[in-house]
Amino acid sequence: MNQKLISHILLFFFCIGCVSINNSIMAQNAPDKYEAKVDSLMNLMTLEEKIGQTVMYSGGWDKTGPTIRTDFEKHVKVGNVGAMLNVYTVKGTREMQKLAVENTRLGIPLLFGYDVIHGHRTIFPINLGLSSSWDLDLIEQTSRIAATEASAEGLHWTFAPMVDIARDPRWGRISEGAGEDVYLGSEIAKAYVKGFQGDDLSKTNTILACAKHFVGYGAAQAGRDYHTVNMGEEELRNVYLPPFKAAVDAGVETFMTAFNEVNGVPASGNKFLFRDILRGEWDFKGFVVSDYTAINEMIQHGFAKDSIDTARLAMHAGIDMDMMGEVYRLHLKKLIEEEAIDVALVNESCKKILMAKFKLGLFDDPYRYNDEQREKETIYKPEFLKVAREAAAASNVLLQNKNEALPLDKTKTIALIGPLAKDEFHINGNWGGAGDRKGKSVSIYEGLQDYLKDSQMLYAKGCEIESEDEKGFQEAINAAKKADVVLLVMGESYHMSGEAASRTNLRIPGNQTKLIKKIREAVPNKKIILVLMNGRPLNLSDEVNEVDAILEAWYPGTMGGSGVADVLFGIYNPSGKLTATFPRNVGQVPIYYNMKNTGRPIPERDPKEDYKSNYIDVPNTPLFPFGYGLSYTKFEYSDLKLSDTNIGFNDTLTADITITNTGNYDGHEIVQLYVHDKVGSITRPVKELKGFQKIFLKKGESKTVTFNLTAADLKFYNDENKFTVEPGEFEIAIAPSSDFKFKHIFTLKE
Numbered sequence: 001m002n003q004k005l006i007s008h009i010l011l012f013f014f015c016i017g018c019v020s021i022n023n024s025i026m027a028q029n030a031p032d033k034y035e036a037k038v039d040s041l042m043n044l045m046t047l048e049e050k051i052g053q054t055v056m057y058s059g060g061w062d063k064t065g066p067t068i069r070t071d072f073e074k075h076v077k078v079g080n081v082g083a084m085l086n087v088y089t090v091k092g093t094r095e096m097q098k099l100a101v102e103n104t105r106l107g108i109p110l111l112f113g114y115d116v117i118h119g120h121r122t123i124f125p126i127n128l129g130l131s132s133s134w135d136l137d138l139i140e141q142t143s144r145i146a147a148t149e150a151s152a153e154g155l156h157w158t159f160a161p162m163v164d165i166a167r168d169p170r171w172g173r174i175s176e177g178a179g180e181d182v183y184l185g186s187e188i189a190k191a192y193v194k195g196f197q198g199d200d201l202s203k204t205n206t207i208l209a210c211a212k213h214f215v216g217y218g219a220a221q222a223g224r225d226y227h228t229v230n231m232g233e234e235e236l237r238n239v240y241l242p243p244f245k246a247a248v249d250a251g252v253e254t255f256m257t258a259f260n261e262v263n264g265v266p267a268s269g270n271k272f273l274f275r276d277i278l279r280g281e282w283d284f285k286g287f288v289v290s291d292y293t294a295i296n297e298m299i300q301h302g303f304a305k306d307s308i309d310t311a312r313l314a315m316h317a318g319i320d321m322d323m324m325g326e327v328y329r330l331h332l333k334k335l336i337e338e339e340a341i342d343v344a345l346v347n348e349s350c351k352k353i354l355m356a357k358f359k360l361g362l363f364d365d366p367y368r369y370n371d372e373q374r375e376k377e378t379i380y381k382p383e384f385l386k387v388a389r390e391a392a393a394a395s396n397v398l399l400q401n402k403n404e405a406l407p408l409d410k411t412k413t414i415a416l417i418g419p420l421a422k423d424e425f426h427i428n429g430n431w432g433g434a435g436d437r438k439g440k441s442v443s444i445y446e447g448l449q450d451y452l453k454d455s456q457m458l459y460a461k462g463c464e465i466e467s468e469d470e471k472g473f474q475e476a477i478n479a480a481k482k483a484d485v486v487l488l489v490m491g492e493s494y495h496m497s498g499e500a501a502s503r504t505n506l507r508i509p510g511n512q513t514k515l516i517k518k519i520r521e522a523v524p525n526k527k528i529i530l531v532l533m534n535g536r537p538l539n540l541s542d543e544v545n546e547v548d549a550i551l552e553a554w555y556p557g558t559m560g561g562s563g564v565a566d567v568l569f570g571i572y573n574p575s576g577k578l579t580a581t582f583p584r585n586v587g588q589v590p591i592y593y594n595m596k597n598t599g600r601p602i603p604e605r606d607p608k609e610d611y612k613s614n615y616i617d618v619p620n621t622p623l624f625p626f627g628y629g630l631s632y633t634k635f636e637y638s639d640l641k642l643s644d645t646n647i648g649f650n651d652t653l654t655a656d657i658t659i660t661n662t663g664n665y666d667g668h669e670i671v672q673l674y675v676h677d678k679v680g681s682i683t684r685p686v687k688e689l690k691g692f693q694k695i696f697l698k699k700g701e702s703k704t705v706t707f708n709l710t711a712a713d714l715k716f717y718n719d720e721n722k723f724t725v726e727p728g729e730f731e732i733a734i735a736p737s738s739d740f741k742f743k744h745i746f747t748l749k750e
């Protein structure tokens with residue numbers, strides 16, 4: 001009897017076995033439900049087949065790392081591959097899946113993963129923009145839609161959310177995350193995981209999420225991508241680990257390693273991170289994939305002597321899958337034969353990967369995500385585009401609005417100027433997934449057409465994004481002179497943020513600012529509004545003095561032009577607030593609101609006092625702080641009321657405040673709760689966000705907003721790495737941004 005027939009008979013009895021096991025253990029919870037099935041499948045597998053599950057190749061439909069020519073189809077056909085990235089569409093994934101299911105001995109299906117970071121086809125604002133909405137329901141909704149579109153195109157897994165805390169805008173990947181704050185970043189991490197994974201992974205519109213990049217990637221020295229990360233365990237545990245723990249608490253199924261080293265040990269070989277913390281302390285049950293060739297890079301790090309060594313180090317560290325490195329496929333068998341690693345480690349990795357495939361239902365039907373009709377009906381659904389428009393508007397942050405330059409008057413003629421005014425290419429930002437960059441996205445120009453006749457728009461590109469060429473200046477100046485109001489749309493190219501896109505200069509690139517100044521000279525009394533498309537906090541110290549209004553639009557995505565136009569004309573009252581600090585200049589970086597006080601803080605009474613922790617050329621304060629954003633209306637905060645000024649470890653403190661909309665527009669307000677632990681066994685940040693609520697108030701309306709705080713909310717890791725809370729005095733405030741002075745104190749007693 002030939003080998004293939006034997007295999008199929010084996011597989012037949014295996015499937016029969018699964019059905020009977022299924023019936024008997026359906027009641028058990030998810031992990032147990034599949035344990036027995038996985039074990040019986042693994043009993044049929046050879047060592048090579050188990051190693052094959054730990055191997056991932058790129059299908060090359062998208063370039064997300066150094067190009068490496070591999071004959072992945074040959075490896076797939078012989079069972080040497082467990083997952084593919086950068087392949088999508090029903091047709092593309094089905095063809096690849098057939099190679100595995102119909103050619104290999106046991107027909108184990110592949111996992112298909114892709115970077116669905118802020119949308120799949122319908123692209124939402126970049127994640128730093130989405131985080132500026134502070135709207136957890138909206139963020140969950142956008143990732144739910146992204147999962148629905150991605151799964152309709154045959155994808156099982158997204159390499160998101162990126163939950164790296166980032167305090168350095170030189171780092172291009174600050175664009176992919178939720179900014180600088182631990183509490184907000186943790187809440188947003190949970191929202192993404194819930195959106196991608198839904199409540200039942202066996203449903204075909206849910207996909208595996210992936211918390212990345214574990215850990216500390218955003219702390220790369222000097223904001224230079226992939227650079228060294230060094231920090232004390234206190235900072236690691238109090239700042240960089242919590243959003244990953246939040247993702248685990250939300251049930252994230254996979255993790256991805258960071259490229260960087262952490263205190264001398266590259267993440268992909270870091271047992272402390274992946275065995276001690278992730279699995280030991282947090283009891284994470286999912287699997288870990290390396291970042292793109294990150295295992296191999298331990299040679300360049302100077303941590304491994306050769307690629308065999310990298311495979312040994314990574315497997316010992318608990319990295320279950322090798323993305324594009326080929327080191328697991330090439331070396332694991334030999335390492336086991338030489339007893340350099342225990343086969344149990346490979347079995348454990350293979351088991352976790354198979355568990356994920358069972359949860360997705362791929363063993364019931366490897367083609368269950370390959371439905372052409374569903375694909376056609378799902379992509380760019382009108383209701384998805386509607387959410388994309390809302391998300392684009394809700395992500396906008398109004399940074400300045402002198403002389404009430406905004407909202408725009410629909411009866412006026414505007415000069416629409418700037419290299420991004422008609423853009424449909426950059427508007428989706430970096431990590432634009434399978435989104436379209438050739439006309440599907442709504443440009444700002446097109447968005448304005450919902451409100452203005454073409455005759456009311458005098459368009460002039462004016463300049464390029466990154467050029468010193470001034471030949472377009474005069475046309476722009478002429479348009480500015482003729483129009484009633486000037487609308488500039490400027491910023492960065494999308495290549496200037498995201499991976500491998502760090503900048504040492506945070507200014508608007510090229511000669512865009514020079515054009516702004518020339519236009520201001522030409523029309524000194526006209527209102528000038530600057531709309532920004534960029535992937536990081538910028539140094540706007542010049543622009544704030546040249547223009548009346550600044551609207552931070554980030555890269556607003558497929559419906560970006562419509563969402564931004566809704567804000568510009570006041571249909572949507574801007575409500576976004578910064579989640580990453582905008583510095584006065586790059587010399588202040590890293591700058592973030594929850595810093596330590598130091599022993600020589602600048603005195604409020606006399607900032608010019610000598611020998612203080614300050615610069616001689618700029619103030620310590622940022623240009624725009626964390627939590628800041630304007631509205632077209634005004635919100636008044638009444639005095640804070642506390643339920644008590646003394647609370648015990650088991651009590652709950654209630655803090656109430658009344659917010660009143662005293663302006664002329666209905667609008668949302670993001671109300672923020674901050675505390676300051678005045679004295680600790682280690683120094684504590686000068687302020688920490690511990691809660692927020694996004695409320696809606698009609699003009700003239702008041703609402704009382706209540707926050708509850710317990711001792712558990714005040715815990716931190718002390719210098720013995722103990723997660724603890726200490727009695728003492730705490731300052732507390734409820735404010736519209738992180739720029740405030742505390743006025744209230746409570747005492748926490750044991």
Ligand code: GLC
Pocket residue numbers: 064065085115159212291292499
């Ligand atoms: C890239 C990125 C990572 C991404 C992966 C797969 O290098 O670092 O975020 O998910 O490769 O594209």
